[in-house]
Amino acid sequence: MSGACQAGITAFTGRLGQADQAGLVYAAMGVMSAAAGLSMAAVPERVAAGTRWRLATGAALALSLPMLATRDLFGLYAVVTVLGVAYAPHLITVFGLLERAVPPSRLAETMGVATSALVGGQALAVAVTGRLAESHGPAAAFAAASTAAGLALVLALAVRPTTYAGEPGNAPHARVADTRPRQGLSDNSRPPRFGRRR
Structure with missing residues (x-):
């Protein structure tokens, strides 16, 4: 979606001669997105991650639609800045x-693949929707962005996230250890002490 927005913004400002x-x-959209991302720390834990996902994608779709009716530079600034609210939370x-x-x-490997896919997908979207905007x-580029947001919302509504252990909903973070730590060490397994005893 962000790649299509970028192509649409470039084409729109070019047509205005600016x-x-x-x-x-x-x-401006990036600044608003960053502010919204920082505010995510204030969202209560009782709001499940799946609910946050659906709300963020729904907001992205709703806030992207006004781009289709934008006619001047001031309107573009206003619409795109407000749209930034949905990006970082999503x-x-x-x-x-x-x-x-x-x-x-597998966490580091998975995050690396996801980040690469995000960058690659954005680059592909810019290339395709850039030609579309030309x-x-x-x-046309803004419509592609709204369509992408709509598809993301459908996916968020259809999918029920689970954890790697198969548990539903608000699962623990993957950085939590797989097994419980041992309650204590036996006398024979205690680490040796160094230094002089008193």
């Missing part, structure tokens, strides 16, 4: 669900 504003518009929630879905031994206008 291509130099594209980076500023995208930066990414944070998805990565949190992913963390719970894999065992600790031939059909910025609204």
Whole structure:
């Protein structure tokens, strides 16, 4: 979705003869996204990760639709900045669900693959929707962004996240140890002491 938005913003500002504003518009969305991401720390734990996922994708879809009716630079700034509210919470929630879905031994590998897929997907979206915006206008790229948000919402509503242990819902984090630590050490297994006894 973000790649399509980026292509649409670039095409839109170019058509207005203010291509130099594209980076500023995208930066405004990034600042709002960062603020929303930081505020996620205040969300109560009783709000399940699956619920957060559905709310974030629903917000992304609802907030992306006004882009289709944008006609001037001021409107673009306003719409895209507000849309930034949905980005970071969505990414944070998805990565949190992913963390719970894999065992600790595979966490680093999984996060690496997910991050690479995110970057690759965004690059592909920019390339495809950029051509779309050139031939059909910025609204086509914005429509692609809204479509992507809609598909993400359908996925969030259809999927019931589980943990790597098969447990539903608000699972423990994958960084929690697989097994419980031993309650204590026997006398024979205690680590040796160094130094002089008193």
